[in-house]
Amino acid sequence: MIDREQVLHVARLARLRLSEAELEQMAGELSGILQHVDRIAELDLDEVPPTSHVIELENVLRADEPRPSWPRDVVLEQAPDPSDGAFRVPSPQAE
């Protein structure tokens, strides 16, 4: 149903590194779950509108007034690698 290559592709989309063992196991488990889920594919629902949300709310508005945000040091306190008042990350391009 869903093979190793597809699992690898989805894992890349999801930014997850999976070990060889995890890839194999994930392929089997996802296939089993999707096989069950596929039963809804057989239902004729062409004319049925989708429900993305049970509460019908549209354009919930508020006044756009400036207010203080979190102090920079409070936010950076939670970061794994703060530096010079910013979040430091590895280079986006491998050296």
Added chain:
Amino acid sequence: MGELLELTVAEAAARISAGDVSADEYFEAWREAAAGDELNAYLWRAEEGGDATEGPLAGIPVAVKDIFCTEGVPTTAASRIIEGYRPPYTATAVRRLQEAGAGLLGKTNMDEFAMGSSNENSAYGPVLNPWDRGRVPGGSSGGSAAVVAAGLAPCAIGTDTGGSIRQPASLCGIVGLKPTYGAVSRYGMIAFASSLDQCGPLTRDVADAALMLNVLQGRDRCDSTSVGIEGGVEVPTREDLKGLRFAVPAELGQDAIEPGVRTVFEATLATIERLGGEIAEVPLPHAEHGISAYYVIAPAEASSNLARYDGVRYGMRAKGDGDLLEMYESTRAAGFGDEVKRRIMLGTYALSSGYYEAYYGQAQKVRTKISADFDAAFERVDFVVTPTSPSVAFGLGEKTADPLAMYMNDFFTVPMSLAGIPAISIPAGLAEPDGGGPDLPVGFQIAAPAFAEQRLLDAAHALESAIGFDSRSGEGDGG
């Protein structure tokens, strides 16, 4: 001291407000009880607190699922990926409890990011069921259910996305209420599936659930989907069910239910009739597809919500000397547990190009049909009733090898979540598990139309009084 712990939340708050019981003494009694946790139910416990003498929850210590942000207090969602996180703010639900006089007693263990039905997906190890420590407490709010059942907290809050309040309440023999979607603010509740997540109380009785819900509910400008319950709810006093119609889904006969659970369910239907209620049958033909729709929609939303855990702004970062992409991938690989990875993969797949309509689109249409089935049912009856869980508490490790078997625990609770309607689980009796062993609690689920919480609580209270289940009988093994 012991006598203080016997009081319900409503009784204790009344005595504290009247000055008959000291808030400090009461909090201290519960702090000592919580310190005796042998169930791995708490991830953090307060050193002090609870000196308020005013408000509907004056001086009441509350156990809070560790998915709610609490300012300055570690909040883990039972995941390694945000280990050490101390939120700079408090979730609206918790803040509302505090403003009503309650104090934070502790943060409770749970399935990682609320994904699970057994608490075995916690990065901090499973919670044990106080009735039998070889069994699971249910999930994902397993810690919150276990502390109330074991007498380690007077009350707790949890979150319910597909059954995560109701199912553990059922397996631990206490009351668990999932309010209507939109009744309680989700602000500061770490998101799993945003169109389904809802906060609710886990308590020893229905009156306490009503008391807590009335504090929790309300509009919040930080959550545009929170609309509150108009007029709030009052503590129920109803003792009969005259004129009320309870419907059993017509399909229930074919569903896989443990014999002991079915026996208790049928006995409860007889109790409803004895109280003057009427039992009917309604078709809910799409409910059986609830699991399929749910396990597309919830993982799809989760895969999006959990994209924020990337090792940049909070939590852990995997060590390494690669580039940014490698850092993301290795941090998420090291930080997430197996079930969370499985759901991220499932959700990402369902939303990926070429599969979106077949899975996510179709699941959303099933959701419409499930809601329509409930709408049609509620034109004829007041409530829909089912067993909360197909089985009593199962053994630790019994279902971990088969994700689909684990998902089936949510068979009776997922349809209400998809429809956004309120549902409560109350303990209805004890049953022998399949395969033998001491009797364990069985939950009875009652669902009502959106925002009909008052009617739901009134009926649940009347039924609870007639059943007379002793919610404290699970305490013997609690710690």
